[in-house]
Each structure stands twice: as structure tokens, then as C-alpha cells.
Amino acid sequence: MTEVFQFGLVPITCHAWNKDRSQVALSLNNNEVNIYGRAASEWKLQETLQGHDLRVTGIDWAPSTNRIVTCGAVKNKFAVGSGARLISVCYFEQENNWWVSKHIKKPIRSTITTLDWHPNNILLAAGAADFKVRIFSAWIKDIEPKPTPTPWGAKMPLGQLMTEFSNSTGGGMKVSRLIYQLFVSFSGDGNRVCWVGHDSSLTVADAGKEMAKTQLKTEYLPFTAVTWVSLKSLVAVGHGCCPMLYSVDDTGKLTFVTKLDVAQKKETGSL
């Protein structure tokens, strides 16, 4: 049985229900979150949450703790990777009241399979089907102040390739295993980046250690996504249908810690 309610004439950008569906939180394409509660056959506005500077892009309502988390567009910027072998960095230009995109093309040679922003919102990590992981600068002069240097490099004009990693074993000397990057992710402090490939491998590169790279070839089915859960631990998930916990120590060594119990899945792998 479906019911239709009108919350105004503006598009609803995102919404989330509470546990028993008696309340819903939604955002009407602005920087506020409205909470509506069910009263008989009507929905009444109970509260409005403010606090975001820009548009709210996502809401989630935890069923048991009854807490709401929201995320919003930061600096009005986003990036899209495509099969046209380029990355489009798009930003909102005030004067024209529209989105503008700038392309990063060199030296990408194949489809971009995955992207991740550095915490400073300027650097972008991109994994591609040409078997490389690259860190680019996506600094848009018009809307952002000049970024401070990071361990990845100091000069950062748009599209500057900060560094490039080949998904290969030990420094490219002997045999290289060339593999699609399936997923790339920056660590919380932005100094390390990890990625997984379709050859069942997991790699971590550290800018703080002169771009040193550690790779682990696992005995599991390939991972499709990986994320940092602390400065030293990673959770990887994939075709093996079980989240795996790995940790990186100070020397950069990558070790397997444990399989995570399936019941805890909701706080770990699903990206």
C-alpha cells in the first residue's frame, strides 16, 4: 500500500528513516535537515537541524542509537573518472551559477576505475585500467586558496601528476604483475594510500617513506574495496564474502590480522 506525501516543491536530495519508520529526516536541496514525525495521516515538521555550510548530500539514521549522521558538499567540488581516459574535476562557479569541469588527461591511458580524495581536498588518487595508481593535484585556483605542501609534493597546479605507482612487484626489477586497480583509498592523515587489484593483492604506499610501496599477494579471492579504519588498519572486502582486517606497522610491513565476523559487516566493508 503506497501513500504519497508532498514535502514542498523542491527536490528532496536525501533522506533517512528512523527504526520504526515513524520519523523521517530529509534535506530539500539546501543546507538544513528537516525531521518530520508521523501524526495520524500527516507528516509534521518537528525539527530543523542546521550546521552544514553547504548542501547536505547524504543522511543516515542509526536504528538503535537513534543518532543521525549527515554529510555535505565540501567546497562545492567533485571529481568523476570515466572510460574516456580522463578525470573531470567539477566545481561550482559563482558568477555563472553553474558547474564547470576541468579535465585531467595526461598521462592516463585507460579507464579510470576508482577515485579517492585526500583529506586536504586538493589531491586526488586515481586507479586505472592501465595498471597504475596516480596521485594528481586537483587544485582549482578560482575557488580555493593555495594548498600547503604535503609529503606527496610541493608544486600543485591542476593536473600535476604528483606520483605514479605501477602495480608491480619489488621496484619493477624482475617480473611485474600488471593488474587493474579496483579500489583506491587515502588514509586518515592523507600520507598513505592503499589499493586492491584484481589479482587478489593489497598494496599500501607511503609518502612519508619516500613513496615506499608494500604489497601483499593474498590467498583469497580478489578484493573489490578497501578502506582505512585507523591510521594503521585496513579492512578489505571482496569476492570472498568476508571482510578482512589488515594492519600496517611502522616499518611499512603489511600483515593479515583476522577475518571479521559477518555479523559486524555493517560497520566495516560496505562501500
Added chain:
Amino acid sequence: MAKNTLSSEFRNIDVDQYNEDNFKDDDVEPQSPPIGVDEATIISYMNSGNHADALKLLLANAPVASKGKNEQAKDMALNLVLKVLLSVNKSQMDQIITSLDKTQLDVLMKYIYRGFERPSEGSSAILLIWHEKVYNAGGVGCIVRVLTDRKRV
């Protein structure tokens, strides 16, 4: 028009080469690949019963390269490896496998699959036993790397 439809030569043209977006991965092989191992060395190892070292030598110097490159060296190496694999006793296999590192294990699995491609008298049975043992050591990841690695053996 009737004449044109008889010829089907056009079906043999590789149209991908004309696509300007086609990915060419030739820029990754500046160093010359390993030449492979001298056959005499292997024979002498085998005659003295030292299959483990023969195999390790072959795996360490395996001429892995992209498809289509270095095929002759690859075939020669394959013959030697199969010779060694098929002459090892079942009881020795476990010991040999535990002495290999991860990379060598992956290369061994690649050779096992290539060995399956051209079966000889009784070879598949022995290779299957090898396969099971290498799988116990390397897991599915090892097999995944046989399938996905662009550097073939």
C-alpha cells in the same frame, strides 16, 4: 555486388589495432627477460636426485613475459619444468612446496596449468596432485593470479 559477398577475408582483420584508444602495454618491458636455464644443469640436478633445486632454479629464472613475447624461451622452459614435475615422487612434493616462496608458488601454479594444456601419458594425474598441494599452500589467490597476470609463463 554479388562478387563482393563471396570474399570473407575481411573477417580476419584485427580491427582493434585501428582503434586509437587501444591500450598498448609495451612500455613496461625495457629490461630483457631472463634467458632461462641451461638444460644440462637441470639434467644433472635430476640425475643426482635433487629435484627441489632443479625446480627452484627453473622457477626463479622463468621467462615470464606478456602474451606473444619470448614464446620460444617460454616453450623451452616449460618442457624442462614439466620434466622435473613429472619425475618427482609424491612423497617429496610437500617438502619442495614448503621451501618455495610466494612468488615461486605463483609461477609454479602457472606452469601446472600450462602443463594441463598439453597432456601426455599420465601427466595430468601427477599434475593434479601438484595442483592440489600448491592450492593448499597458495589458496584461491594463487589461481586468481594465474588467470589475471599479464605476464605469462
